[in-house]
Amino acid sequence: MSKRFKLSFIGAGNVSWHLSSAFENAGFKVQEVFSRNLKNAKEVTSLLYDATPVDKLDFSKSESEVFIICVSDDKVQEVSNELIVPDGSIVVHTSGSGELNLLNKHPLIGVLYPLQTFTKGNKILYSEIPFFFEASDEVVTEKLQFLATALSGKVYQVDSSARMALHIAAVFASNFSNHLYAISNEIIERTGIPFDVLKPLVEETAYKAFNKGPLAAQTGPAIRKDVKILEKHINFLTSDPEMKSLYKILSHDILKKAE
Amino acid sequence: MSKRFKLSFIGAGNVSWHLSSAFENAGFKVQEVFSRNLKNAKEVTSLLYDATPVDKLDFSKSESEVFIICVSDDKVQEVSNELIVPDGSIVVHTSGSGELNLLNKHPLIGVLYPLQTFTKGNKILYSEIPFFFEASDEVVTEKLQFLATALSGKVYQVDSSARMALHIAAVFASNFSNHLYAISNEIIERTGIPFDVLKPLVEETAYKAFNKGPLAAQTGPAIRKDVKILEKHINFLTSDPEMKSLYKILSHDILKKAE
Numbered sequence: 001m002s003k004r005f006k007l008s009f010i011g012a013g014n015v016s017w018h019l020s021s022a023f024e025n026a027g028f029k030v031q032e033v034f035s036r037n038l039k040n041a042k043e044v045t046s047l048l049y050d051a052t053p054v055d056k057l058d059f060s061k062s063e064s065e066v067f068i069i070c071v072s073d074d075k076v077q078e079v080s081n082e083l084i085v086p087d088g089s090i091v092v093h094t095s096g097s098g099e100l101n102l103l104n105k106h107p108l109i110g111v112l113y114p115l116q117t118f119t120k121g122n123k124i125l126y127s128e129i130p131f132f133f134e135a136s137d138e139v140v141t142e143k144l145q146f147l148a149t150a151l152s153g154k155v156y157q158v159d160s161s162a163r164m165a166l167h168i169a170a171v172f173a174s175n176f177s178n179h180l181y182a183i184s185n186e187i188i189e190r191t192g193i194p195f196d197v198l199k200p201l202v203e204e205t206a207y208k209a210f211n212k213g214p215l216a217a218q219t220g221p222a223i224r225k226d227v228k229i230l231e232k233h234i235n236f237l238t239s240d241p242e243m244k245s246l247y248k249i250l251s252h253d254i255l256k257k258a259e
Numbered sequence: 260m261s262k263r264f265k266l267s268f269i270g271a272g273n274v275s276w277h278l279s280s281a282f283e284n285a286g287f288k289v290q291e292v293f294s295r296n297l298k299n300a301k302e303v304t305s306l307l308y309d310a311t312p313v314d315k316l317d318f319s320k321s322e323s324e325v326f327i328i329c330v331s332d333d334k335v336q337e338v339s340n341e342l343i344v345p346d347g348s349i350v351v352h353t354s355g356s357g358e359l360n361l362l363n364k365h366p367l368i369g370v371l372y373p374l375q376t377f378t379k380g381n382k383i384l385y386s387e388i389p390f391f392f393e394a395s396d397e398v399v400t401e402k403l404q405f406l407a408t409a410l411s412g413k414v415y416q417v418d419s420s421a422r423m424a425l426h427i428a429a430v431f432a433s434n435f436s437n438h439l440y441a442i443s444n445e446i447i448e449r450t451g452i453p454f455d456v457l458k459p460l461v462e463e464t465a466y467k468a469f470n471k472g473p474l475a476a477q478t479g480p481a482i483r484k485d486v487k488i489l490e491k492h493i494n495f496l497t498s499d500p501e502m503k504s505l506y507k508i509l510s511h512d513i514l515k516k517a518e
Contacts, residue, residue, distance in 0.1 A: 073480070073488050097480075097488050116460055117478050119467060130456040154456060162450040168492050168506075173443040173457050174464040175479030176509045177436040181465075182473035182516075184432040191421040197389040197413060198432050199469050201375055205433040206440075206461045208378060210454070214441040219376050220434030221332070221356075229332050229356050233427050242512060247427075249508065250435045253501055257441075 004150075005143075006063050008032040010079060011070035012040040014118040015094055019070065021047050022126050026150040031064045057082045062089075066143060068112065069093040069103075077102040090140050096167030099160045100134050110135040110144050113163055114152075117174055130154040132163050183243055215257065222254035263409075264402075265322050267291040269338060270329035271299040273377040274353055278329065280306050281385050285409040290323045316341045321348075325402065327371065328352040328362075336361040349399055355426025358419045359393050369394040369403045372422055373411075376433055389413040391422050442502055474516065481513035 004027040009016045012035035020030050030051040035041035041053035057079070059067065067085050069076055073095045080103045085091060091106040096113050103109035111134040116124060131148040134157065135141040141157065148155040158166070181202070185195045208217040221229040230251050237244035263286040268275045271294035279289050289310040294300035300312030316338065318326065326344050328335055332354040339362045344350060350365040355372050362368035370393040375383060390407040393416065394400040400416065407414040417425070440461070444454045467476040480488040489510050496503035 072483060072485065074485050097491055115456060117463055117467065119471075119476075119478075122463070122467070124463070125459070128459045130452075130459075156452060156456075158450065158452070162452070164491065164495055165446050165450050166452065166456075168495060169443040169446040169457065170460055171479055171481075171492065171506070172439045172446070172502075174460050175477065175481060175513065176439050176505075177461070178464055178468055178473050178477055179509055179513050180431045180435050180439070181468040182477070184428040185468075185473050187424050187428040187431070191417065191424050193389075193415060193417070193421070193425065195472070196469055197374060197415075197425075198428065199465075200384070200387045200389075201429055201433050202436070202465045202468070204376055204381070204383070205437055206458075206465055208376065208381070209437055209440040209444075209461070210458050211381075212378075213454070214437050214444050217378075218434065218437055218441070219378075220430055222430075222434060224331060226331065226333050232356055232423065233430065236423055236427060243431075246435075246508065246512070247430070249505065250438055253505070254434065254438050 004028045005065040006031050008034070008059060008062055008064040008067050009044065009070055010034045010057070010067060010083065012037075012044045013070060013072070014120055015070040015114070016068075017044050017047070017120045018118045018124060019068065019094070019114070020044055020051070022124075022151055023147070024048055026126075028147075028150070031062055032059065058084045060084050060086060062086060064089060066090045066092060066147065073098050081105050090143055092144065096170065097164045100136065108136060108140050110140045111160070111163065112144055112148060113166070115166060115170055126151045127153050130156065132156050132158045132166060134159060134163065183246070187243070218254065218257070220254070222251040223258045225255060225258050263287050264324040265290050267293070267318060267321055267323040267326050268303065268329055269293045269316070269326060269342065271296075271303045272329060272331070273379055274329040274373070275327075276303050276306070276379045277377045277383060278327065278353070278373070279303055279310070281383075281410055282406070283307055287406075287409070290321055291318065317343045319343050319345060321345060323348060325349045325351060325406065332357050340364050349402055351403065355429065356423045359395065367395060367399050369399045370419070370422065371403055371407060372425070374425060374429055385410045386412050389415065391415050391417045391425060393418060393422065442505070446502070477513065477516070479513070481510040482517045484514060484517050 006029045008031050009020045030048050032052045032054050033041045033044045034054050038055045045051040045053045076093045076098045090108045091103050092110045092112050113132045115130045131152050133144040265288045267290050268279045289307050291311045291313050292300045292303045293313050297314045304310040304312045335352045335357045349367045350362050351369045351371050372391045374389045390411050392403040
C-alpha cells in the first residue's frame with residue numbers, strides 16, 4: 001500500500017490551507033478544493049500543483065479516494081450530508097470534538113485530527129505535529145495510518161472520547177494560555193513597556209513544563225504561599241474586575257496544590 | 260565607569276545561583292554568598308571563581324560595592340534590616356513586587372528585577388532577559404544601569420508601581436499559563452497519551468502571541484462562538500469541578516472579546 005493516492009479537501013480555511021500543501025509535499029495529489037465561495041477555494045488551489053477549485057459538493061466524478069472535510073466543527077455534519085462521493089471512497093473530518101458518526105451518511109468514514117493551531121502563512125514542522133485518527137473499519141484504518149505517517153512521526157489511533165479529551169487539553173494549553181497572554185499584554189501596555197519583554201519568560205515556562213512536568217515546574221507567589229504578594233497583586237487589579245477575579249481563582253487553585 | 264566592581268549575594272536560591280554566575284561571566288567578581296544554611300551558600304560559591312560562603316549578615320569588612328539580596332519577597336525587609344554593609348556601598352533587592360523602601364535602613368538602595376523564571380541548572384540566555392531597575396539616586400542609577408547592561412540588551416528604569424505591573428503580567432503569562440499546562444497534562448494523562456504531544460501546539464501558540472499579538476492570535480471554540488463545542492467540553496468536565504469552572508470562566512471571557 002505504498003501508493004500515494006488522490007485527495008480532495010472540503011473547506012478552504014486555515015486547516016485546508018495547511019494540510020493540502022503538506023500532503024502534496026508528502027507526494028499525494030490534491031484533486032479538488034471545495035468552498036461555497038469559489039474565490040476562497042482558489043486561494044488554496046493556487047498553492048497546489050493542479051487542483052481544481054469547486055463550489056459544488058457533488059464529487060461523483062472525482063478520482064479522489066479520500067475526502068477530507070476541514071470546516072468548522074459545527075458545520076461538519078451538514079456538509080457531510082450534502083456531500084456526494086464516488087463508491088468506495090473515504091470521507092474524513094478533522095475536528096477535535098466532532099464524533100465519527102457525524103459522517104454516518106457515508107459507509108467508509110474516519111477522523112484525522114492534527115493537534116496544532118493553524119494560521120494561513122505560518123510555516124509548520126509537520127513531522128512533530130501529532131495526528132489522532134479514528135476509522136470505521138480496517139480499510140479506513142490502513143488508509144489513514146498511511147496518510148498520517150506520511151506527514152508526521154507522531155500518529156495515534158484514539159476513539160472520539162479520547163480525541164475530545166485531547167481537544168479540551170489543547171484548549172487549556174493553547175486558547176486559554178493565549179487569553180492569559182492577552183491579559184498580560186494589556187497590563188504591560190499600560191506601563192509603556194513593549195509586550196515582547198515577556199517572550200523569554202513565556203518560552204522558558206513552556207520549556208520547563210515539558211522538561212520537568214508542569215506540576216514540578218510551578219513557580220511564583222501562589223505556589224510559595226506568599227499571601228502578602230497575592231494580596232498586593234489583587235489590590236493592584238481592583239479596577240479590572242475580570243483580571244482580579246481570574247487572578248484570585250487561579251492563585252487559589254495553585255495554592256491548593258501547594259498544600 | 261568601566262570598572263567591573265565587586266558584588267555579594269545575599270541568599271542562595273535559584274536567583275542567586277543564576278545571577279552570581281552570570282555576573283562573574285560578565286567580568287564582575289563575587290566576594291561572598293550568604294545563606295543562613297552554609298551548605299546552601301557553598302552550593303552557589305562552588306560555581307564561582309573565589310567567593311566565600313558566609314552565614315552571617317555582617318559584611319562590614321567586605322570589599323563589595325553592591326549587595327544583591329535574592330531572597331523570597333516576604334523576607335527582603337527582614338534581611339535588609341539585619342544586613343550590615345560598608346559605608347558607601349549599595350544594597351539592592353531583586354523582587355518584582357517589593358517596594359524600593361523595603362531597604363530603607365540603608366542610604367544607597369535599588370532594585371534589579373530580572374523578568375525570568377529561574378531554576379537551578381537550567382541554562383539561560385541573559386542577553387535576552389529584560390532587567391528592570393529602580394534607584395534611590397543618580398549614583399545608584401549609574402551603577403545599576405552599568406551592572407544590568409553588562410548582562411542584558413534589555414534594561415529599563417521603572418518605578419515600583421510599573422515593576423509590580425510587570426510582575427503581575429509575568430504571573431499571568433508564566434505561573435498561570437503553567438497551571439493551565441498542569442490541567443492539560445492531567446486531562447491528557449487519563450487518555451494514556453504522553454503530555455509532550457502538546458509541545459508543538461504550546462510553542463506555536465507562544466510564537467503567534469508575540470508575532471501577531473495575543474488578541475489577533477486567539478483561536479478555538481470560544482472566539483469562534485462555537486457554543487455547541489463549548490457545551491460538549493463543559494459536559495465532558497462534569498466530574499472535575501475545578502476544571503469545569505475554569506473552562507466556563509475563561510471561555511466566557513474570550514467570548515466577550517469575540518463580540
